[in-house]
Amino acid sequence: MRLRILLATVTATLAAATSPAAAGTPAAPHACSSTVDIRGFSDALDKTSYEGTFVGNLSALSVDSDKRIVALSDRSSLFTLDPKTLKPTSVVNLADEKGAALDSEGLLVDFPHSRLRSSGGTPTGTRLVSSETEPSVRRYSRDGKLLDRLPVPAPLAVAPAGRATANLTFEGLTLLPGGRTLLASMEGSLSGDTPGIVRFQTWTRQGRHFASAAQYGYRTDTGLGVSETTATPDGRLLVLERGFTAGYGNTVRLYLADLRHATDTRGIDTLTGQGGVRLVRKTLLADLVNCPSLGAQAHQPQPNPLLDNIEGMAVTGAAHGWLNVLLVSDDNQNAGQVTRLYSLRVRLPHPAGH
Incomplete structure (x- = not known):
């Protein structure tokens, strides 16, 4: 599987959690700043178990x-x-x-x-x-x-x-x-x-x-x-x-x-x-x-209900001048927090002096 296919599947999965049917919000990219867009989030792993x-x-x-x-x-x-x-x-x-x-x-x-x-x-x-x-x-x-x-x-x-x-x-x-x-x-x-x-x-x-x-x-x-x-x-x-x-x-x-x-x-x-x-x-x-x-809900006071205890981050690839970045929050196995995956696009400014 080529990396861009991975990016497409990850982005599609996260975007599904914030589709109009799921959250009542547009599925298009949304800007957090001039260089960062949030593509979607998923709470599918929250309070689950595996084996x-x-x-x-x-x-x-x-x-x-x-x-x-x-x-x-x-x-x-x-x-x-x-x-x-x-x-x-x-x-x-x-x-x-x-x-x-x-x-x-x-x-x-x-x-x-x-x-x-x-x-x-x-x-x-x-x-x-x-x-x-x-x-x-x-x-x-x-x-x-x-x-x-x-x-x-x-x-x-x-x-x-x-x-x-x-x-x-x-x-x-x-x-x-x-x-x-x-x-x-x-x-x-x-x-x-x-x-x-x-x-x-x-x-x-x-x-x-x-x-x-x-x-x-x-x-x-x-x-x-x-x-x-x-x-x-x-x-x-x-x-x-x-x-x-x-x-x-x-x-x-x-x-x-x-x-x-x-x-x-x-x-x-x-x-x-x-x-x-x-x-x-x-x-x-x-x-x-x-x-x-994006319709996210928080289980405790937050300045933005999308936020939680975000600890993990990986660059999953790049396309058209943007990096695709995946974040995850640590719920500390606490009912007041959530395990949430976030999909971002990040455009890097040119290095100083270039």
């Missing part, structure tokens, strides 16, 4: 080499979703070296050798999964076997071993074009760094393994944390910043970030955004509160 496993707590998305969508639960479950129906077709449970569950937050399906398949036609991509507990990045086979674990710089460990705060570590995971550089984004700041400045850690591929490499500082909006990062085909990053305020709801903003010219901060103990340190440059693409609601 005895709750389908929820979804914190990350990726696309497999057979074009199926892989969705990661932060309760150590890895689902494969059919691109036409968005329903699970398989589930794999993950564990750490001691057999314990993970607080799994970031996901990347890695197929570095031109998306080669096995002789039987089965996709061969391994799964890189980040946990915000230690933090860690582990690599798993398709059937959930733990293969290895990447090195993590000591300061990024949770205190007292390092300077990170529990549950505010590796939330996003992505591979830059070319397949040689892996990037994990911290959700929150290290102790000693200026609040709101978070670190992006990279690794470079060396054979079958990854070695620790450059690190960058990124400034979030006040009160928000980084919930996901996803590479664009031109080497920049889509960054989701998210926050929650009781009685108000969620804030979710989509930024475009550019690592070029940012300072390598791995040898800098304290990040203040001053002293000649160049942080990652970012450009707001859309505040999702400005998206049309």
Whole structure:
């Protein structure tokens, strides 16, 4: 299946949830901003189960080499979703070296050798999964076997071993074009760094393994944390910043970030955004509160009923100058929240200086 076919089926499935018959709203694209359209949403997975496993707590998305969508639960479950129906077709449970569950937050399906398949036609991509507990990045086979674990710089460990705060570590995971550089984004700041400045850690591929490499500082909006990062085909990053305020709801903003010219901060103990340190440059693409609601309903106060706790994001392809982007919200297995998939189109501005 070609990638554009995947995009068509995913978009059609999500648009069906917001068709005039289903929601009383037009099925045409709707603008969230001058560069972002929302094509549709689906609550079909909300409060469902598959083979005895709750389908929820979804914190990350990726696309497999057979074009199926892989969705990661932060309760150590890895689902494969059919691109036409968005329903699970398989589930794999993950564990750490001691057999314990993970607080799994970031996901990347890695197929570095031109998306080669096995002789039987089965996709061969391994799964890189980040946990915000230690933090860690582990690599798993398709059937959930733990293969290895990447090195993590000591300061990024949770205190007292390092300077990170529990549950505010590796939330996003992505591979830059070319397949040689892996990037994990911290959700929150290290102790000693200026609040709101978070670190992006990279690794470079060396054979079958990854070695620790450059690190960058990124400034979030006040009160928000980084919930996901996803590479664009031109080497920049889509960054989701998210926050929650009781009685108000969620804030979710989509930024475009550019690592070029940012300072390598791995040898800098304290990040203040001053002293000649160049942080990652970012450009707001859309505040999702400005998206049309498309008839969505919220189970708790929200500034826009379309919004929820959006944590996962994947670029599923490109067409006619637009990126097709899939988002998912984490319902925390909570009756007041929803597992919701969102289909967006994103047009990237030209890089500065081009």
